[in-house]
Amino acid sequence: MANGASAEQSPHHCSSSNSSSPLLQGSLPTLTVSGKIRVTVTFFLFLLSTTFNATFLLKLKQWTRKKEKGKKLSRMNVLLKHLTLANLLETLIVMPLDGMWNITVQWYGGELLCKVLSYLKLFSMYAPAFMMVVISLDRSLAITRPLPVSNSKLGRSLIGVAWLLSGLFAGPQLYIFRMIHLSDGSGQSGGFYQCVTHCSFPQWWHQAFYNFFTFSCLFIIPLLIMLICNAKIIFTLTRVLHQDPHNLQLNQSKNNIPRARLRTLKMTVAFATSFTVCWTPYYVLGIWYWFDPEMLNRVSDPVNHFFFLFAFLNPCFDPLIYGYFSL
Numbered sequence: 001m002a003n004g005a006s007a008e009q010s011p012h013h014c015s016s017s018n019s020s021s022p023l024l025q026g027s028l029p030t031l032t033v034s035g036k037i038r039v040t041v042t043f044f045l046f047l048l049s050t051t052f053n054a055t056f057l058l059k060l061k062q063w064t065r066k067k068e069k070g071k072k073l074s075r076m077n078v079l080l081k082h083l084t085l086a087n088l089l090e091t092l093i094v095m096p097l098d099g100m101w102n103i104t105v106q107w108y109g110g111e112l113l114c115k116v117l118s119y120l121k122l123f124s125m126y127a128p129a130f131m132m133v134v135i136s137l138d139r140s141l142a143i144t145r146p147l148p149v150s151n152s153k154l155g156r157s158l159i160g161v162a163w164l165l166s167g168l169f170a171g172p173q174l175y176i177f178r179m180i181h182l183s184d185g186s187g188q189s190g191g192f193y194q195c196v197t198h199c200s201f202p203q204w205w206h207q208a209f210y211n212f213f214t215f216s217c218l219f220i221i222p223l224l225i226m227l228i229c230n231a232k233i234i235f236t237l238t239r240v241l242h243q244d245p246h247n248l249q250l251n252q253s254k255n256n257i258p259r260a261r262l263r264t265l266k267m268t269v270a271f272a273t274s275f276t277v278c279w280t281p282y283y284v285l286g287i288w289y290w291f292d293p294e295m296l297n298r299v300s301d302p303v304n305h306f307f308f309l310f311a312f313l314n315p316c317f318d319p320l321i322y323g324y325f326s327l
Contacts, residue, residue, distance in 0.1 A: 029105050038305040039099050045312045046095040052319035053088045057081065059323075075142075075155050076264060079135050080322050082159050086127035087315035093117070093124045095312060107195040111179045114195035118177040122214070123170035128315065129222040130162035132271050136229035139268045143233045169217055172210065176200035211290050219283045226272040233265050267325035274321065278314035281307035 031039075060081060097117055101107070107114060138155045178200065182192040201207040285307055288295050296304075 031103065031105055032301060034300075034302045034305050035102050037302075038309060039102050041309050042095055042099040042102075042312065045309065045316060046091060046099070049087065049091040049095070049312070049315045049319075052316055053084050053091065056319040056322050057084055057088075060084075075138065079131070079138060079155065079159070082162075083128065083131040083135060084319065084322070086124070086131045087318055090124040090128055091315050093120050097121060098308075107179055107193050109179075109195070114179045115174045115177050118195065119170050119173040122173050123166050125218055126166035126169055127163065128318075129218050129275070130166055131159075132275060133222045133225045134158040134162050135271065136226040136268050139264050140229040140232050143265070144236050169214075176210070208290060211286075215283060215286060219279055223272070223276060226268070226275070230265075230269055230272060233268075263325050267321060270321045270325065271318070274314055274317045278317070279311050282311040 060077060064077070109117065134155070137158060141154065176197045177195055178198075179193055179195050180198055182194070197207070201210070285295075285299070285304065
């Protein structure tokens with residue numbers, strides 16, 4: 001589920017990507033009432049997220065123009081810009097793709113689009129997760145290491161690494177996804193086409209390993225890093241306050257820096273909270289399915305759709321967090 005495969009749409013028997021398998025009566029997915037609701041909510045969240053993230057980028061640009069000419073964006077605003085771009089990428093790729101795919105049910109895009117869009121989907125899911133990791137690491141360094149020049153260079157490097165790893169880790173999608181055709185058994189043209197990972201892995205544990213790797217990189221590792229960084233920041237601030245309240249003026253800068261540091265701390269905590277709350281149900285369902293594919297028959301479609309849509313709230317919430325804490 002995390003790698004973009006639609007579990008309920010996969011066929012049951014292996015065959016080559018160019019061959020056809022007979023359809024199983026009653027086994028094909030259809031657009032249900034709950035599916036129509038999911039499509040409607042998906043496109044609503046698409047409009048909401050696009051508006052929020054695009055508005056924040058415009059406001060950030062306007063705010064920058066008001067500053068002195070030649071003055072660069074602050075490191076935090078650069079990070080926010082890249083996180084917003086990553087959220088926009090996720091919004092513009094994942095949400096319309098999911099909505100249209102649920103409308104058509106089967107795949108009409110052909111083999112090339114099957115591979116490319118599957119790659120872009122996972123790439124656009126990696127990017128926001130990795131950008132939040134970069135923000136957490138940067139805020140931790142800003143509090144605990146008073147070396148602004150070095151930290152600025154490191155921050156720019158981490159941004160580049162986040163985009164690069166997003167592209168590299170999504171690379172296998174180009175290989176494992178393919179378009180398959182299920183015939184109706186009559187020998188006539190028609191049948192059912194789908195974009196799936198079916199039979200792309202020689203052994204079952206290969207797919208299990210890939211799913212676990214994807215799940216870890218998208219959710220577990222980013223979450224752990226954010227929690228560790230936030231704990232480190234809180235510990236450092238608490239220790240400084242107990243020693244001398246005036247020492248809160250970190251990094252030997254202006255007197256208003258402590259308030260700004262505390263504000264960015266709250267913002268990173270809010271990012272971590274939004275990330276955890278929005279994505280946990282989706283990945284819990286994903287893990288459950290990997291270990292027990294029959295769970296699809298025990299969990300109702302409305303519940304599945306609700307948890308999937310709940311994850312789409314994350315790119316909608318992030319701009320509100322940016323605006324509340326940053327501008």
